[in-house]
Amino acid sequence: DLGQPENYFSRETLDRLSGKRTDKVWLEAQQRQPDTVYLLFSDLSPMICGADQTKLCRFRYQAVQDLLQKPATVLVFLGVERRKPSSPHSDQTSQEPPAWFAISSDEEAAELLKRSQEKNCCFPKTPNRDLLKLSEEEAGVVAQARSVLCWHSRYSFCPTCGSSTKLEDAGFKRSCQNAACRSLQGVHNTCYPRVDPVVIMLVIHPDGNQCLLGRKKIFPARMFSCLAGFIEPGETIEAAVRREVEEESGIKVGAVQYVSCQPWPMPSNLMIGCLAVAISTDIRVDEDEIEEARWFPREQVIDALFRGVRHVFTVPPTQTIAHQLIRHWIGMTSNL
Amino acid sequence: DLGQPENYFSRETLDRLSGKRTDKVWLEAQQRQPDTVYLLFSDLSPMICGADQTKLCRFRYQAVQDLLQKPATVLVFLGVERRKPSSPHSDQTSQEPPAWFAISSDEEAAELLKRSQEKNCCFPKTPNRDLLKLSEEEAGVVAQARSVLCWHSRYSFCPTCGSSTKLEDAGFKRSCQNAACRSLQGVHNTCYPRVDPVVIMLVIHPDGNQCLLGRKKIFPARMFSCLAGFIEPGETIEAAVRREVEEESGIKVGAVQYVSCQPWPMPSNLMIGCLAVAISTDIRVDEDEIEEARWFPREQVIDALFRGVRHVFTVPPTQTIAHQLIRHWIGMTSNL
Ligand SMILES: Nc1ncnc2c1ncn2[C@@H]1O[C@H](COP(=O)(O)O)[C@@H](O)[C@H]1O
Ligand SMILES: Nc1ncnc2c1ncn2[C@@H]1O[C@H](COP(=O)(O)O)[C@@H](O)[C@H]1O
Ligand SMILES: [Mg+2]
Ligand SMILES: [Mg+2]
Ligand SMILES: [Mg+2]
Ligand SMILES: [Mg+2]
Ligand SMILES: [Mg+2]
Ligand SMILES: [Mg+2]
Ligand SMILES: [Zn+2]
Ligand SMILES: [Zn+2]
Numbered sequence: 249d250l251g252q253p254e255n256y257f258s259r260e261t262l263d264r265l266s267g268k269r270t271d272k273v274w275l276e277a278q279q280r281q282p283d284t285v286y287l288l289f290s291d292l293s294p295m296i297c298g299a300d301q302t303k304l305c306r307f308r309y310q311a312v313q314d315l316l317q318k319p320a321t322v323l324v325f326l327g328v329e330r331r332k333p334s335s336p337h338s339d340q341t342s343q344e345p346p347a348w349f350a351i352s353s354d355e356e357a358a359e360l361l362k363r364s365q366e367k368n369c370c371f372p373k374t375p376n377r378d379l380l381k382l383s384e385e386e387a388g389v390v391a392q393a394r395s396v397l398c399w400h401s402r403y404s405f406c407p408t409c410g411s412s413t414k415l416e417d418a419g420f421k422r423s424c425q426n427a428a429c430r431s432l433q434g435v436h437n438t439c440y441p442r443v444d445p446v447v448i449m450l451v452i453h454p455d456g457n458q459c460l461l462g463r464k465k466i467f468p469a470r471m472f473s474c475l476a477g478f479i480e481p482g483e484t485i486e487a488a489v490r491r492e493v494e495e496e497s498g499i500k501v502g503a504v505q506y507v508s509c510q511p512w513p514m515p516s517n518l519m520i521g522c523l524a525v526a527i528s529t530d531i532r533v534d535e536d537e538i539e540e541a542r543w544f545p546r547e548q549v550i551d552a553l554f555r556g557v558r559h560v561f562t563v564p565p566t567q568t569i570a571h572q573l574i575r576h577w578i579g580m581t582s583n584l
Numbered sequence: 585d586l587g588q589p590e591n592y593f594s595r596e597t598l599d600r601l602s603g604k605r606t607d608k609v610w611l612e613a614q615q616r617q618p619d620t621v622y623l624l625f626s627d628l629s630p631m632i633c634g635a636d637q638t639k640l641c642r643f644r645y646q647a648v649q650d651l652l653q654k655p656a657t658v659l660v661f662l663g664v665e666r667r668k669p670s671s672p673h674s675d676q677t678s679q680e681p682p683a684w685f686a687i688s689s690d691e692e693a694a695e696l697l698k699r700s701q702e703k704n705c706c707f708p709k710t711p712n713r714d715l716l717k718l719s720e721e722e723a724g725v726v727a728q729a730r731s732v733l734c735w736h737s738r739y740s741f742c743p744t745c746g747s748s749t750k751l752e753d754a755g756f757k758r759s760c761q762n763a764a765c766r767s768l769q770g771v772h773n774t775c776y777p778r779v780d781p782v783v784i785m786l787v788i789h790p791d792g793n794q795c796l797l798g799r800k801k802i803f804p805a806r807m808f809s810c811l812a813g814f815i816e817p818g819e820t821i822e823a824a825v826r827r828e829v830e831e832e833s834g835i836k837v838g839a840v841q842y843v844s845c846q847p848w849p850m851p852s853n854l855m856i857g858c859l860a861v862a863i864s865t866d867i868r869v870d871e872d873e874i875e876e877a878r879w880f881p882r883e884q885v886i887d888a889l890f891r892g893v894r895h896v897f898t899v900p901p902t903q904t905i906a907h908q909l910i911r912h913w914i915g916m917t918s919n920l
Contacts, residue, residue, distance in 0.1 A: 255820070257818070258820045258823065260819075260823050264816070264827065266816075266827075266831060267831065267870070388818070390818075391817075391818035392816070392817055392818030392819070393818070394818075395817030395818045396817050396818070399817065402743060402744050402766075402767070402772060402773075402774050403743040403744070403774070404743070404744070405741060405742065405743050405744065405745060405746035406741065406743070406746075407738060407739040407740070407741050407742070407743045408738050408739070408740070408741065409741060410741035410742075410746040410747065410748065411746065412746065420816075430738075431738070436738060436851075437738075437778060437780050437851065437852075438738050438739070440814070441816065441817045442773060442778060442780075442817075443780070443781055443814075443815055443816070443817055443819075444773050444778075444779070445779055445781045445854055478776070478779075479779055479854060480600070480602075480728070480756075480777065480779070481727075481728055481731030481732050481735065481777045481778075481779055481847070481849070481852045482593070482724070482726075482727035482728030482729070482730075482731045482732070482847045482849060482852075483596075483728070483779075483847055483854075484591070484594045484844075484845050484846070484847060484854075485845050485854075485856070486845075487594065487596050491600060491602075495602060495603065506842040508820075509820050509821050509822075510820070511817070511818045511819055511820060513817070513818060515772075515773065516773075516817050516818075518781055518815060518819075518820075518821075520821070534603070
């Protein structure tokens with residue numbers, strides 16, 4: 249990205265070709281192409297492989313063909329590989345770039361694993377942690393695939409009338425099967441995947457030399473992170489930052505500046521990262537959500553980020569936008 | 585807002601006090617307070633009044649008490665008035681600031697209108713146009729109220745199992761009534777109001793002196809506006825800007841810069857406004873969505889914005905973030 253830090257889960261290696269989602273003939277032809285890539289999901293986890301289990305298992309049509317016939321299978325068209333302008337094949341314009349699909353199957357995980365010819369395959373059990381081990385390229389693909397599959401898994405009934413829905417548009421639409429349903433008149437968000445915008449913010453002390461970090465009870469010992477919260481209906485990004493910071497820490501915020509964002513596919517959040525300047529300093533935490541919040545001086549933050557000095561506190565890993573926001577602040581205010 | 589233009593629908597006159605949403609005793613006491621304000625909605629439109637029909641009708645408990653008992657009524661707690669630090673009452677700390685609620689009723693519109701003691705009351709029929717006539721303060725309240733009510737109107741069934749749901753948390757949660765439903769195990773977005781993030785962008789020509797505007801068939805004659813589109817699962821704001829611009833106009837975008845955002849309560853969008861710098865210039869519109877797109881030179885844009893010279897083209901009204909983005913670009917590049 250130009251001028252912006254690239255966050256994990258945001259690399260776009262595929263061109264989504266959303267215009268092709270309604271072209272059934274084209275999609276079926278792509279499904280059968282020998283170089284088309286299929287990712288297999290079980291219980292919302294992608295099959296991964298390799299000694300350190302950090303690579304996505306890629307399947308060809310032959311290996312998944314039977315799954316595509318099963319009624320419980322969900323198939324999502326993810327896009328086609330972007331041609332790199334510098335690639336040696338770029339003048340072979342006759343050859344189309346490979347298409348990618350995600351398959352969610354209800355077949356037993358053990359049975360699905362037998363389909364792979366690679367060693368050490370598995371479906372990781374803790375996506376929040378295990379999906380952070382992929383390459384940037386694969387993480388970007390998983391961000392799209394898992395978010396859409398989570399939506400199918402939770403939204404198979406029409407919220408407007410309670411009827412069952414059918415999958416359309418190559419996995420990007422679900423339409424109510426009750427012909428009399430209001431959701432079929434006009435365009436409504438009930439038919440489309442849900443994305444939940446969340447604000448995540450690093451709050452800077454009025455003195456410019458400390459930042460506010462908090463911890464939830466479920467965090468690993470001594471880890472502190474940025475405050476965050478869901479944007480509510482009728483709210484701007486900036487208003488949500490002010491409200492959530494005040495709710496969770498009692499701190500009042502003045503200026504808010506957008507920094508960068510990150511798709512977070514657990515299940516389908518869009519983390520909108522901001523810097524926020526505090527205009528008060530007395531912390532009073534909301535104990536339902538936050539166990540502790542503190543002002544940390546810049547030197548301690550630098551230690552936690554770069555120096556491996558972990559006796560004071562730790563920050564979340566580099567794959568999180570919380571880490572990148574903290575780094576952004578340190579980068580702005582010092583010459584490391 | 586500090587350093588940011590204030591967009592229509594974004595003024596926050598109420599403190600949402602989200603922590604009070606689960607406090608039934610407090611909420612019921614607020615409902616009965618003599619200075620508590622109720623807004624009445626019919627078919628997702630608020631009752632407005634006044635000669636030019638630009639004010640929200642405010643009701644007291646007495647006038648709506650019977651509606652609150654009806655099973656089809658939806659009641660949403662909007663918050664309490666923010667105390668202005670400069671207000672003459674600010675030292676009367678004993679007196680709590682008035683609470684606001686929105687009521688959605690299925691009683692006949694004509695019957696509801698009889699409850700008002702004001703003249704010229706109505707429920708406007710075209711929210712996209714009629715809700716733009718309110719004051720900034722009232723627009724901010726309506727943004728929250730209408731978005732939440734639209735969600736109740738479309739999401740009364742559980743999308744996970746199809747059962748009916750019950751309203752909780754003062755209108756900010758719906759829980760499935762099927763005790764065996766997966767949505768009751770853990771925290772899931774199915775229970776919470778939906779907000780759809782949308783990117784809206786002014787694309788600047790590589791020469792810096794023209795901007796790209798498009799028109800849909802449904803626009804008034806000669807009106808052109810910014811391109812816009814829904815953020816998809818697994819996508820950043822910046823990636824969505826590039827994808828939607830290329831889909832709708834064929835133009836490739838390089839740098840993207842966030843400017844400001846706007847809640848748009850038809851039904852519950854968050855419009856995220858950006859400037860985007862084009863790196864190509866040949867327009868090829870997606871005719872399903874866009875009737876025409878053109879590069880407009882800066883002078884023509886200034887005419888359309890400020891000079892009332894409307895023979896070339898018009899831009900959307902000042903209440904739209906599209907208008908504000910165009911103005912922001914002109915303000916950046918000239919000294920008007
Ligand atoms: N879309 C959503 N998904 C999950 N939880 C939500 C959502 N919207 C509101 N919530 C509530 O917000 C809480 C987390 O608080 P916060 O992230 O600070 O807004 C959750 O425990 C839910 O009660
Ligand atoms: N949340 C949503 N609400 C309404 N329409 C959506 C949504 N997500 C995707 N769409 C589709 O997006 C189209 C509008 O295109 P765009 O605004 O350019 O993304 C609509 O006609 C729908 O087909
Ligand atoms: Mg939070
Ligand atoms: Mg919250
Ligand atoms: Mg919170
Ligand atoms: Mg569009
Ligand atoms: Mg579009
Ligand atoms: Mg779109
Ligand atoms: Zn339906
Ligand atoms: Zn349910």
